[in-house]
Amino acid sequence: MSITAETSTPTIRAGAFGNATELVCRECGATKELGPHYVCHECFGPLEITYDFPAITREQIEAGPANIWRYKALLPVPDDIEQSPNLEPGYTRLLRADNLAAELGLTKLWVKDDSTNPTNSFKDRVVACALSAAREFHSKVFACPSTGNLANAVAAAGARAGIKTVVFIPSDLETPKQVNSAVYTENLVAVDGNYDDVNKLASEIAGEEDGWAFVNVNVRPFYAEGSKTLGYEIAEQLGWRLPDQIVIPVASGSQLTKVHKAFQELIKLGLVEDKPVKIFGAQATGCSPVSEAFREGWDVVRPTRPDTIAKSLAIGNPADGVYVLDICRETGGAIADISDDEVRAAIVLLARTEGIFTETAGGTTVGVLKKLTETGQLDPELETVVINTGHGLKTLDAVTGLVGPAATIAPTYDAFVAAGIA
C-alpha cells in the first residue's frame, strides 16, 4: 500500500463544506479540491483547509446556539449542519481560577474546562466536524485509531448519527476508556501495540477499504478544524479578546496548532484586537518528543516509545510536532514536560483548588503550567488560560493511591471525635 492510496472524491453537494474553498499543503502550498484527502500529492506533506470567509460579526455569532455550531461559518461544515443528529459539543465553561492562581503565584488565571463535553473530552469537537465530512462523503463506516478519548467520541457520535462505527485502541488502555467506547459500539478493536502501531494499521485500512472515514486519518483536515472552536470560545468568553498566554496539552499536536489558527483568524476577521499570545505546550516526560526537540533546539521531532500514565497524550510520533515547535518558538512560548508523579499531584491540585477533576492529560497541562511558572518561562503577571481537555473519572487509577478516606471509623460520635477531623 502506498500512503497516497486514497478513495476518489465522491459526489459532493453544493455548500457541503460551508466557506471552505480547498485543501492546501502545509509544506509546499500545492492545492487539492475538498475531498477525503490528507497527504499532498506533490510532497506527502499534510493538507489543511483554507477558506474564503465573508464578513462575520460578533452579534451573528452570539445569536447562534450554545455549542460549536455558533461558529459554523468558520468551519468546513454546511449551513444546515444543525439539522443532522450530532452530539452538539462545545461552549464549555471558562472558569476564573483564583485559588489555583494564588497557589501558583499567578495574577489572573482561567481554566477552559472541556471535561463537560458530551463524552467528557475536547474530542467531541473534532469528531463533530469529522462526522459532517463523513456524511458529505457518503462514508459507510465512521472509524478512528485512538488513545482513548477519541474512540469514546467517535463511538457516541456515530451511534447518534446512525452510522456504523469501528474504533481501534491500544489493548493496554485504561478500563474506563474501553467501557466508554464499548457502551456505544459493538466494534471496539483492541490492538496489541502502542498508539503509533494502531495509527499505522488504521492508515493501511483506510488505503485498502472503500467508504471508511477514519476521522484522524483520511478526513483529518476536516476533523482537525474542530479544535479551532476552543480558541474561538476562549476569545468570546473573555469578552472578545485574546489572553496573553495559554497552556495546551500536546499529543499529535493538532489541538495546539488549531487554537493558534483560531486566534489568527479572529484577528484577521476583526473580531478581536491584534495582540501577541504566547503559546505553551505540555507533555508527560514518558512521552515528550516535542518537548525534547524544543529543549534541544532541534527543528525535527525524534519519535519515541511512550511510557507514561498520561495515555491520552501517548503519541510517540506526533503528526503535528514540528508545527507545534514552530508556533511555540514564534510566539515566545515553550514546551515542557513533567513526571508521572507530578501529573498525579497536579490532578489533585486542580481538584482541591478549583473543584475540577481532570484526567491525566489535564494533570499534565496544569503540572506544566506550575513548572513553567516556577522556572520563570511563563510570566506570572500576564493573563493566562490553561485548557482542561478531559475528565478524571476516565483515569481514576492515576490518583487512587494518592487520595482516599482520611479515616475509617465506627458509626459513633466518639469515634468521629477520636479521628481528629472536626
Ligand SMILES: Cc1ncc(COP(=O)(O)O)c(C=O)c1O
Ligand atoms: C484528553 C486529551 N487531551 C489532549 C489530547 C491531545 O490532542 P492532540 O492530538 O490534538 O495534540 C488528547 C489526544 O488524544 C486527549 O485525549
Ligand SMILES: [Zn+2]
Ligand atoms: Zn506538498
